[in-house]
Amino acid sequence: MVATTTEQLSALSNTTVVVHPLVLLSVADHHARSVPRGSSKRVVGILLGQDNGTSINVANSFGIPFEEDEKDSKTWFLDHNYIDGMWEMFKKVNARERMIGWYHTGPKLRASDQEINDLLKRYIARPVMVIVDVRPQTVGIPTDAYFAVEEIKDDGTETRKTFLHVPSSIEAEEAEEIGVEHLLRDIKDSTTTTLATRVAEQLASLRGLQSRLGDIQSYLVEVASGKMPLNHQISYHLQDALNLLPDLNDQELTQSFSTTTNDEMLVVYLSSLLRAVIALHALVDNKASIGRAELEEGKGDKEKEKGKGAKGEEKDDKEKDKSKTSSDDKGL
Numbered sequence: 001m002v003a004t005t006t007e008q009l010s011a012l013s014n015t016t017v018v019v020h021p022l023v024l025l026s027v028a029d030h031h032a033r034s035v036p037r038g039s040s041k042r043v044v045g046i047l048l049g050q051d052n053g054t055s056i057n058v059a060n061s062f063g064i065p066f067e068e069d070e071k072d073s074k075t076w077f078l079d080h081n082y083i084d085g086m087w088e089m090f091k092k093v094n095a096r097e098r099m100i101g102w103y104h105t106g107p108k109l110r111a112s113d114q115e116i117n118d119l120l121k122r123y124i125a126r127p128v129m130v131i132v133d134v135r136p137q138t139v140g141i142p143t144d145a146y147f148a149v150e151e152i153k154d155d156g157t158e159t160r161k162t163f164l165h166v167p168s169s170i171e172a173e174e175a176e177e178i179g180v181e182h183l184l185r186d187i188k189d190s191t192t193t194t195l196a197t198r199v200a201e202q203l204a205s206l207r208g209l210q211s212r213l214g215d216i217q218s219y220l221v222e223v224a225s226g227k228m229p230l231n232h233q234i235s236y237h238l239q240d241a242l243n244l245l246p247d248l249n250d251q252e253l254t255q256s257f258s259t260t261t262n263d264e265m266l267v268v269y270l271s272s273l274l275r276a277v278i279a280l281h282a283l284v285d286n287k288a289s290i291g292r293a294e295l296e297e298g299k300g301d302k303e304k305e306k307g308k309g310a311k312g313e314e315k316d317d318k319e320k321d322k323s324k325t326s327s328d329d330k331g332l
Contacts, residue, residue, distance in 0.1 A: 101128035
């Protein structure tokens with residue numbers, strides 16, 4: 001893919017890559033079966049789906065045999081015959097799906113990616129490369145999509161091959177949503193409650209938002225200091241995002257926020273009071289039950305002592321009778 005003008009680059013950057021959950025599961029399974037734990041090796045595969053121009057729908061994938069030298073990134077092997085055989089079988093199953101690109105489990109770009117991408121142009125006119133991070137360290141979407149482009153500079157210097165990052169998203173059809181829900185239901189921790197799960201999910205979302213804001217802040221600082229060139233497209237997106245923020249100086253909006261917050265805090269306050277009353281009731285009930293149990297144990301001990309005393313008196317009476325009878329017999 002040769003991009004000679006800024007318009008072509010902007011049109012290509014507006015292309016969205018939609019990745020389905022089935023692809024993520026297939027890539028994760030491929031990595032788990034092929035790479036031992038603790039290893040930095042990556043796996044490579046082919047992506048199948050539809051290229052609609054402005055959007056690329058990645059619906060399926062299959063892994064391919066791939067080996068590379070960890071010390072020398074230019075030394076690698078990829079099985080072409082395996083790709084041909086798998087593609088012939090996939091065409092018989094679903095003719096709508098085409099080869100649209102390839103994936104690897106990076107988790108970052110590598111020096112041999114450009115050579116592999118040039119090789120796959122034998123099968124795909126405009127291959128998209130998707131890096132799937134199977135062991136993410138941060139919260140967010142584990143996919144990054146790229147297109148290979150050749151930048152022709154205005155100053156007449158030599159063209160440079162590079163990768164252009166394009167936005168990616170994860171979407172699922174109805175059948176996939178049902179399968180993912182069942183999968184998450186099976187792996188969900190049964191010891192956590194629904195409220196704790198919801199709070200954990202919201203906390204993860206806030207952490208993801210915080211990391212994105214941190215990236216934006218670092219980018220703006222580097223642009224302001226002159227370390228990075230100004231990208232007008234990014235500036236337009238930031239301006240659109242800032243325009244969506246509410247005007248907190250508006251009195252009506254501030255009043256509505258305060259009312260909503262007070263209503264929610266009232267519910268929290270009542271819940272805390274109810275929880276405290278229930279805890280006190282349980283404490284009083286527990287003390288009462290313990291007191292009743294102690295009284296019953298005390299009554300039982302007294303009855304046992306009385307029983308022992310009665311048995312001792314009977315025994316003494318029997319001994320007296322025996323001694324009396326024996327003395328009578330001697331007198332006779």
